Amino acid sequence: MNGLMQDWPLLISRFIQFSEKNHTEVEIISMLPEGGMLRTNYGAVSQRSKKIAQTLSRLGIKSGDRVGTLAWNTHRHLEIWFGTSGMGAVTHTVNPRLFPEQLIYIINHAEDIVLFVDLSFVSIVQDIASQLETVKHFVIMVGPEHMPAQSSVHFLCYEELLNGENGQYSWPEFNENTASSLCYTSGTTGDPKGVLYSHRSNYLHTMSAMGKDAFNIGSLDVVMPVVPMFHANAWGIPYGTAGLGAKLVLIGPHHDAETLHNLIVDEGVTISAAVPTIWSGLLTYLEKTGKGLGKIENIIIGGSSAPRSMIKTFKDKYGVWVSHVWGMTELSPLGTVCKPNSLNSNLSGDELNNLQCMQGRGVMGIEMSIKSDTGDFLPWDGRTQGNLMSRGPWVLKQYFKSDTTALDDDMWFETGDVATINRSGYMQITDRSKDVIKSGGEWISSIDIENAALSHPAVQEAAVISHFHPKWEERPLIFVFLKEGKTLNLEDMNEHLKPLVAKWWLPNGLILIDKIPHTATGKISKKCLRKLVLDYQFPD
Amino acid sequence: MNGLMQDWPLLISRFIQFSEKNHTEVEIISMLPEGGMLRTNYGAVSQRSKKIAQTLSRLGIKSGDRVGTLAWNTHRHLEIWFGTSGMGAVTHTVNPRLFPEQLIYIINHAEDIVLFVDLSFVSIVQDIASQLETVKHFVIMVGPEHMPAQSSVHFLCYEELLNGENGQYSWPEFNENTASSLCYTSGTTGDPKGVLYSHRSNYLHTMSAMGKDAFNIGSLDVVMPVVPMFHANAWGIPYGTAGLGAKLVLIGPHHDAETLHNLIVDEGVTISAAVPTIWSGLLTYLEKTGKGLGKIENIIIGGSSAPRSMIKTFKDKYGVWVSHVWGMTELSPLGTVCKPNSLNSNLSGDELNNLQCMQGRGVMGIEMSIKSDTGDFLPWDGRTQGNLMSRGPWVLKQYFKSDTTALDDDMWFETGDVATINRSGYMQITDRSKDVIKSGGEWISSIDIENAALSHPAVQEAAVISHFHPKWEERPLIFVFLKEGKTLNLEDMNEHLKPLVAKWWLPNGLILIDKIPHTATGKISKKCLRKLVLDYQFPD
Ligand SMILES: Nc1ncnc2c1ncn2[C@@H]1O[C@H](COP(=O)(O)OP(=O)(O)OP(=O)(O)O)[C@@H](O)[C@H]1O
Ligand SMILES: Nc1ncnc2c1ncn2[C@@H]1O[C@H](COP(=O)(O)OP(=O)(O)OP(=O)(O)O)[C@@H](O)[C@H]1O
């Protein structure tokens, strides 16, 4: 027997529709790649999203077709999101920081038919356009006054397209399992893989991600996702802010600490989200300038492990709570959030810092487990490391264009991360399975060593990789990027590490490096680091 | 093209499963009808819910069968909820405060096969058992030591049933549109009508209701739903607290201000929810005793209009925020919540009080509109009154056993309430459509007059109904229940009301009354009041 409640599919258009009805005048701040800042609102963005839907229909886009974007966080990018998914097509957010070959590979693999491009990326597109096999229309996301004078590629003008439409459009109703958007993984460990979200998965993810125990976003918040809309949908934030009517600050091409800081203070940002490197840049800036953090209450850090010292500085020096989160493109992306629960709400000082260094507990809807290499469930004792598995209505089932399931027999998705889980469900990532250091059969956590190294006053950034050792098979090798004017050697480092990690974890080698290589989504690229030391041998 | 994400149906068992995995040790406090208090936790309740599922199977209950409860808020009631819905059957929460004829009608209409009964209601059941046509098994929710010595009805013992099961049970997977629970409306305006929820509708309702802009519940909260589990599922709170791992305080049969106050203080309650009469009782108690409200941050008031003076007292005297909410059984029940948004966040004093008197904005997922009697959409101008309509994935489509839709052609459900909506989406109930006062063709809001009357120092409770008037057709008649030792007449009252409401709204008659009659869910029964004055004529 079925219930007798209304049958509304969970569609992404609901969010923008809801905002048009209920939050019309709530502001959206958009930093434009062509320069300047636009103050708009949900009513306007909603209207213009409908014009995008009309434009796409006019360009021949049908349900299921892929529409690519090479764009920063702007109101136009938001309009494309809602317009494309809302009409039934698939928003494909391409990471413009990838190498040209990767861009070509991804756009061809996705078979994008329209490509929306920010002014910043026009020259990239000009270079690769001839190799994009499926793209029929290139649109530059500007008004006519900013269109390039001449170009080898035939570019359409975004604002002109919109001006050609009347906005009289009703969002269609369709099955909630319809694909809504496509995002490729960051390519940290190999080739990027496509994750094809459905309206349903995005809707459910959003509802959970906005909750008090997750991002904790409501209508009184001013939210600045520094995380790009091409990085796992800006962690789902723009859907939620539209639905809930929170003021949204879109930073455009600006990722420098000064601009971020100005926006935080001027716009009264209460919640912001980004990968650790962004925050370390901001902290350096604050230290230099002696400035504060305005009204910010909650800084969401994920994508890579949030360093212990960073969490501590935000708390002790700026009174700002860090929500350490873990997720992945395959999880839409939110998996876990770290905050105290009623059983450990009295922690403070180092104990609280320890807690916050964990990646946290599964958000409502996400199941987690750790399994051994032979597929057995491992205990939640906070010590046993295992392959982190996940299940839930916004977890991937199969990669785009793959013809095999990505799940094991119990429907668990293997995340590729190695972690511990304690009895209260707090998960801590110790490594990627590809980065694990197996020393004489025992596992050493590179993330733990990095965290400990970062608290050394001479260290700006540190990365630990596994490296061949004739006796132990693998031993930790540490790369250090020093603060200005500082020096350091292996002995100093290990002196510092001794009280912080197990003795047998101490690195066997230290390499000073000018710059730690990062991926296009701001993660340390251990792939690159490993390439640097192919011939390296540990000192005796 | 469909997305490639995992297909997990949204089931109520997810909440309790999640709590068993992640919040095992988080406390549930249960005040027992047989006396005393039990401190248990989600792990134990989850285990015992599985045993309920096993018991029900043993008693022959199948998917879709109705399982009735006549019970207070206790851990056992919670176990029955999760056990019954979890196994695929339908939890039917019967309001034990109804008259015996209503109980008989509802239980027969629902065709309950098993009836779980709290010790408090055993004698009622003994009286009506012979007229319950479908119930095969009566279970008293106690251990063997509290079973009645002898009885005309064959009663099973709850704890004995559980002891007969091993709890080795996996929650089945099934379609999320399957019926999960059945609840009848309060019968304020006519016969109670059955609302048949699905797993999906309850799940989606829960996710939205827990949000920051709604009940704002997270794992650090201690939540005490005073609203009974038989009143629109305790507003969905127990599902959410299980999923999120918030400590839950279940008050059993105790609705007296002293017990509530003790629980609030002793258990560190941060959020509580109830109808206005409960809170007016508590405020009287606090005033008398000079006591405070412990850690409470947020008091959720709905079911009837939260009086202006009550909202103000909580804020000014106790520093507690009142979340004024509106909902109905047909909406699972949450429709709107009142809190400031970014456009009016600077309000204070009377302006804030005015805002909080509104029933608020639709929670994410709920669409609202007001229509004229001829079905035209009315403007959102904060002045125009119209029939309040609602749509959304947790809004009723059709009443249980009805064979006609409850929706109009546009899929809107007419709520039976009359309201205004302002341009920011804030809705204010002015009346039930059945209670509306039409004076010479113009509508007068009885709720507004009641609110104004309540601020008179002599008034404990007030109710305004429409009454026949030879010239104006209808005029307001006010019933007043005085505070101890006070007196009042129509002139005094109207003197007080003059600055607060339109002059032509002033009541034409006042009747002092010993007690304002309330329904079984604590609403003023205007049906009863109208019966009292069938022959009444307004003074000239
Ligand atoms: N808080 C965190 N702490 C540690 N690692 C994290 C955290 N958040 C995310 N990660 C890492 O990021 C990964 C998810 O990143 P993303 O989906 O962007 O692609 P990627 O895994 O880096 O790239 P690819 O899968 O193509 O190699 C996780 O599997 C995890 O390794
Ligand atoms: N905050 C509120 N302010 C005013 N009225 C409210 C509020 N919350 C709920 N109500 C009233 O309660 C009604 C819903 O109550 P419920 O579903 O318990 O049954 P009922 O409407 O009282 O009974 P019946 O439908 O059987 O007559 C709403 O339609 C509305 O009239």
Ligand SMILES: [Mg+2]
């Ligand atoms: Mg990955």
Ligand SMILES: [Mg+2]
């Ligand atoms: Mg009703």
